[in-house]
């Protein structure tokens with residue numbers, strides 16, 4: 145039969161750009177449903193899944209659109225963008241029968257539950273997918289750091305970083321044809337070689353809490369379920 149998941153409780157970090165598909169901006173409904181299906185595959189295996197979604201497809205605090213604006217204000221706009229993506233993901237998941245709750249680090253009570261750690265734990269125990277919106281709720285942070293923070297708080301067995309390529313390479317595989325993918329890296333490798341998988345604060349937090357980071361491609365259908373069973377290609381940072 146199918147191999148059992150190596151990780152029972154996992155956090156998926158997906159960037160806003162990954163939900164954009166081939167578009168230049170915003171959400172591609174086909175990508176949202178593809179990601180929802182990936183999550184459902186893991187959930188069907190008995191996995192407890194939580195998700196942190198970025199907002200870069202809609203707004204980035206450090207973007208040109210934010211120039212002249214106070215950084216904190218621009219960052220709050222970026223956090224609100226993640227809420228929109230979280231609602232789209234909830235809708236995509238519920239349409240295929242996966243019970244989902246959105247918990248927002250910024251209180252927007254008409255739209256989402258506030259983030260309360262013990263409530264999030266309870267949802268996960270009840271096998272609901274939890275989507276964490278609004279990052280950490282603080283300006284000057286990123287959703288990568290939010291992902292490491294929530295994975296630590298939820299006691300996740302692993303953090304999965306969904307990207308466009310199937311792991312971490314020694315050069316950009318889109319540009320260098322002979323780029324080599326690493327099977328394993330240490331947290332210190334990523335930090336000292338500035339490998340830009342996730343930002344340094346996210347890597348440090350994962351390291352302090354001993355949470356492995358698995359970098360894989362969300363473009364390969366079935367990859368999320370494969371990776372948590374140790375199959376397919378990915379890079380593990382531990």
Ligand code: UDP
Pocket residue numbers: 158159160161197198199200201203204205206218219220221222223225226278279280281282283284285286287288290
């Ligand atoms: N952001 C923030 N605090 C957080 C998380 C996000 O201020 O804890 C803002 C920040 O402006 C960021 C934007 O939200 O540029 C979108 O998040 P991110 O860039 O991490 O999204 P991704 O690159 O994953 O799509």
